[in-house]
Amino acid sequence: MGAADFTSGKGHRDENFPVASRLVRAELRPAILAFYRFARAADDVADHPTANAEQKLAQLDRLEAGLHGEAGFSVEGEDLRSVLQERGLTDRHAHDLLEAFRRDVTKRRYADWSELMDYCRFSAAPVGRFVLDLHGESDALWPLNDALCSALQVINHLQDCAKDYRSLDRVYVPVDRLAAEGLDVDCLSRSKGSPQLRRVIAGLARQAGALLDRSRPFAERIVDRRLALEVGVIQALAESLVRRLERRDPLSERVHHNALEAACLALRGGLVVAMRRLVRIVGARQPGLHGSRG
Structure with a gap:
């Protein structure tokens, strides 16, 4: 099975909770979406209804190879690696996710x-x-x-x-x-x-x-x-x-x-x-609002 055979078609707007919503700064959304696409690809592999465990683990290994910079194994892995290198971020979190998806396959x-x-x-x-x-x-x-x-x-x-x-x-x-x-x-x-x-x-x-x-x-x-x-x-x-x-x-x-x-x-x-942030900011600027002893 190739990578395309595992794709569910689910995207970030289909999740139960917001992913890279408009509240997040625009310049950071592409990086979050790169991480999401990597996670989504791994999730689709682990949840594939007909692939066997050996096929799933092999495809997760391909995602990891892309994350390590090995060309031709995983577009999602390579894209995330580029984002991490550009911003000087660790790949630890992506590796932790792969551990979870491997558990999904075997546990x-x-x-x-x-x-x-x-x-x-x-x-x-x-x-x-x-x-x-x-x-x-x-x-x-x-x-x-x-x-x-x-x-x-x-x-x-x-x-x-x-x-x-x-x-x-x-x-x-x-x-x-x-x-x-x-x-x-x-x-x-x-x-x-x-x-x-x-x-x-x-x-x-x-x-x-x-x-x-x-x-x-x-x-x-x-x-x-x-x-x-x-x-x-x-x-x-x-x-x-x-x-x-x-x-x-x-x-x-x-x-x-x-x-x-x-x-x-x-x-x-x-x-x-x-509102809580506003109250904290105002309180920090005007400590007398918290009351005084005298």
Whole structure:
């Protein structure tokens, strides 16, 4: 199989969360899109419905070869390498993503929350870390980034749990959580989630919510104003999805936002960050606003 055989046709506008939106500085969007195209190519390989594991791993190796500068193996890898070299950025985050996609090919079950979080460390956190590096932000923000990105990954897993099982026999819902409710993975093949499965999903959604509690200060600590607004938008969208997953059955009910819902949440999330930054700036310039003792 060649690279074209793995392409899903999915683009950055098809994702559940913003990718290189208009909030991001225009001169940085091409670099983010190069990283996205690399990640999308690897994701398409790992999720291909008919290719076998050997074919998938070989194609991921081709992506890595392109990232290393070997010509003729992967356009996406070569393009990302050029972007990284031009901006003096590390390829570490791209390599971490490849580790996650190789796991997708070879690992179909996750024993517990800890194992899932280890996967998210490679599958989700590198995306945000790359964006932070690109903007020249401090790596001191990485823990907040990792909490947000891991929450987003868990949300996507829960929304797509039935599809992942039916089409790929891949289950990110920790097996110990299912077993605690007397369930096995076949419960994800049903047209409607049982009360037991609903409890499992709601519990995992609450844990994703706890990650979002940790990431809430993230946007305010980002120096770049436009990136801060984008992170605020993503935080608001994620918090809303967690609340839905606590109440809704992803096997039989829609969890994803429609366009109007997403737009309203995005506006609210951006405004919250903008107002908090404004209050902080005004407070820093006029310390007397915080009150004085005398």
